[in-house]
Amino acid sequence: MSIEIRKSDLLFVLTGAGISAESGIPTFRGSGGLWDQYRLEELATPEAFEQDPELVWRFYSWRRSVAAGCQPNPGHLALAKLEETLGSRIVVVSQNVDHLHEVAGSKRTLHMHGELFKSRCSNESCETEPFEDTKTYKQRSEIPKCGACGALLRPHICWFGEVPFHMKEVLVALKQCTVFLAVGTSGVVEPAASFVERAIQNRARTYYVGLEEPDNVDAFQEVFLGPAGERLPKLLYSK
Numbered sequence: 001m002s003i004e005i006r007k008s009d010l011l012f013v014l015t016g017a018g019i020s021a022e023s024g025i026p027t028f029r030g031s032g033g034l035w036d037q038y039r040l041e042e043l044a045t046p047e048a049f050e051q052d053p054e055l056v057w058r059f060y061s062w063r064r065s066v067a068a069g070c071q072p073n074p075g076h077l078a079l080a081k082l083e084e085t086l087g088s089r090i091v092v093v094s095q096n097v098d099h100l101h102e103v104a105g106s107k108r109t110l111h112m113h114g115e116l117f118k119s120r121c122s123n124e125s126c127e128t129e130p131f132e133d134t135k136t137y138k139q140r141s142e143i144p145k146c147g148a149c150g151a152l153l154r155p156h157i158c159w160f161g162e163v164p165f166h167m168k169e170v171l172v173a174l175k176q177c178t179v180f181l182a183v184g185t186s187g188v189v190e191p192a193a194s195f196v197e198r199a200i201q202n203r204a205r206t207y208y209v210g211l212e213e214p215d216n217v218d219a220f221q222e223v224f225l226g227p228a229g230e231r232l233p234k235l236l237y238s239k
Contacts, residue, residue, distance in 0.1 A: 018184020187214030
């Protein structure tokens with residue numbers, strides 16, 4: 001059994017927390033109790049950062065520390081290998097903020113929720129571009145300021161209430177794709193949960209791979225349950 005990808009196909013891959021969890025990346029609240037005492041609004045909103053930037057940076061510094069010790073699993077590697085074959089005929093849109101797709105070798109990944117190992121100016125009118133940043137900041141005095149305007153730097157993350165990144169490219173890819181593959185997504189978080197419906201409107205073939213059925217399972221023509229690290233290599237390369 002395999003996922004058929006024809007020579008004329010354009011493949012849209014949507015990855016969610018499930019594929020990263022297989023590499024040891026905790027889900028957003030999967031901290032083992034460390035951050036359970038906080039509400040999401042205290043950790044991942046512009047208002048939270050304005051009120052307590054130290055708390056927000058401590059949370060994302062913890063996430064950086066955890067992610068830095070994780071490695072891509074065979075699911076990430078299978079998608080990177082497929083990109084070597086398909087080239088511009090594949091785009092990976094990730095809801096994850098880790099860099100495991102890139103470490104695996106993928107070069108065409110769009111991080112719609114941002115990138116954990118990047119920082120940017122918290123002043124939205126500042127034109128300073130996001131930049132690579134692997135450091136951790138646990139005290140307010142450690143948080144760097146923008147060299148251009150003097151505002152505090154923030155994680156380059158799409159917080160609740162903000163518009164996801166790369167949406168123009170994402171919508172174009174959805175309109176063009178002939179195959180839609182979702183991996184390890186819940187089918188709950190918008191706008192990503194609606195992507196499969198957009199692909200169906202353009203008659204794309206739809207597949208899902210993950211440990212559990214997503215909430216929007218009925219939108220997929222074929223569902224393959226199991227770890228992405230086990231299923232993807234076989235589904236993408238079996239004949």
